[in-house]
Amino acid sequence: MLRAVQEKQFERLGSNHTLPVDVRVIAATNQNLERLVEEKKFRADLYYRLNVFPMTLPPLRERREDIPLLAKHFVEKFAKQQGKMIGTIPNEVMAALENHDWPGNFRELQNIIERSVIMTTGSVLSQRTADDLMRDEVTPIRVPTAGDLVGIKTLADAERAHITTTLRQTNWVVRTEWSCGTTWIAENNLTSQNATAWNIQRGRRGVG
Secondary structure (H helix, E strand, O other): OHHHHHHOEEEOOOOOOEEEOOOOOOOOOOOOHHHHHHOOOOOHHHHHHHOOOOOOOOOHHHOHHHHHHHHHHHHHHHHHHOOOOOOEOOHHHHHHHHHOOOOOHHHHHHHHHHHHHHHOOOOEOOOHHHHHHHOOOOOOOOOOOHHHHOOOOOHHHHHHHHHHHHHHHOOOOOOOOEEEOOEEEOOOOHHHHHHHHOOOOOOOOOOO
């Protein structure tokens, strides 16, 4: 590999025939490679061969001016995926996004927006986004506890309980395929098949 990067040529294992390569190597990392080299946790010879034209991309918290554009992009992306029309991000939500420190960087923002779109039922992005960020937490979808399993004796009972709990936590939002934390709803026929099969109805006593 070192020879291929440095000399633009290499030899196959067991061969004495040199082959040229015409590639451009682009490497990305979120680690401090200089420190890792000093600690002998990263090969110095590889580091110096890769470190030809280094570019440092600052974390999201240091380029907050990009957050509105990214937020709008993700809202449009996930709304389209979920068949929704969301045209407005409330000022309170945008302010919360801009003031958050984003320890998870770009991917955290993406996940927060996806979750917000999931929880939105109208044309305005859910205010819950701002509420969660101002509390500096993201409220997870609740996982049933042992107490919730009282009375569940069969697999059918467990499936009905799981579907009911998920519908409650998502405010009865059912879409073709989306994820929220570790909980998945991946069927557009949930209400027409599963919910009907288990006689699950919104507003029914004991259901939600």
